[in-house]
Amino acid sequence: MTQPSRLKRIEAALAAMFPADVALALCSLAAADARDLWPAERPAIAGAVPLRLAEFAAGRQAARAALAALGQEPVALPMGPDRAPLWPPGIAGSISHTAGLAAAVARRGAPLGLDIEDDAPLPSDLWPVIAGEDERAALPRGETGRGIRQIFAAKEALFKAQAQGHRAMFGFDAVAVALANGGFSATFRISAGAFRSGQIIHGRMALSEGLILAGVAR
Incomplete structure (x- = not known):
C-alpha cells in the first residue's frame, strides 16, 4: 500500500x-x-x-x-x-x-508530458531498443541499466507532450536524450508531428521514493 x-x-x-x-x-x-x-x-x-x-x-x-x-x-x-x-x-x-x-x-x-517509472535497471537486451550508441556511451559506467530507464522515462514524457488530437507516432530512435542533473535535453533526429528535425526540447527529472519522475512542459 x-x-x-x-x-x-x-x-x-x-x-x-x-x-x-x-x-x-x-x-x-x-x-x-x-x-x-x-x-x-x-x-x-x-x-x-x-x-x-x-x-x-x-x-x-x-x-x-x-x-x-x-x-x-x-x-x-x-x-x-x-x-x-x-x-x-x-x-x-x-x-x-x-x-x-x-x-x-x-x-x-501548451502540452504537458509526465512519465513515472520504477528506479530500477532495464535488462540489457532492451538497451539498444531504447537508446542509441551515442546515448548509451554518455551514461556513467556501471549505471547503464538505470540510465537507460531514465532515458526511457524522458522519451515517454516527451511523446506525451504533444497537442491533443495531433499526436504523431515516433519510435525511440527518433530522438536522442542527454541526461543532466535535474533534467534532460532531447534532440530530434527526424521531424515528427509538430517536432522538427534538430529541435531540442528540455525536460525535468527527479528521483524520489524509488521512482523516476520525468516531465516536459512546452
Whole structure:
C-alpha cells in the first residue's frame, strides 16, 4: 500500500519539476474504485484485468483532482484513438502510473508530458531498443541499466507532450536524450508531428521514493 507520507513526498518532487501554472494530483491504486468511472470512460477498460482497472481508475481520479485545482468542473476523460485521455477544450494534461500510484498534471495552455517509472535497471537486451550508441556511451559506467530507464522515462514524457488530437507516432530512435542533473535535453533526429528535425526540447527529472519522475512542459 502506498503511504500518504510517501505520496506527499512524491507530490512535492513533481511540483518542483513543473511551472506554477501546472496543477498536479496523485492517487494510490488502493484508493481508486473502478465503480467511480464515468460511463464514457468504461469502454476503454472493458474486459481489463484488476490491475489495469485500478491503474485506469486511479489515473482518472488523479486527473479530475488536477482539473479541480484549476477550477474546472469534473468531466469524463474518455480514451482517444491514440489511447491518450481526452482532456476538456483548452486543457493540456498527462497521466502516468506505476508502483501502486497514479499521477496527473494539467494546465490551461501548451502540452504537458509526465512519465513515472520504477528506479530500477532495464535488462540489457532492451538497451539498444531504447537508446542509441551515442546515448548509451554518455551514461556513467556501471549505471547503464538505470540510465537507460531514465532515458526511457524522458522519451515517454516527451511523446506525451504533444497537442491533443495531433499526436504523431515516433519510435525511440527518433530522438536522442542527454541526461543532466535535474533534467534532460532531447534532440530530434527526424521531424515528427509538430517536432522538427534538430529541435531540442528540455525536460525535468527527479528521483524520489524509488521512482523516476520525468516531465516536459512546452
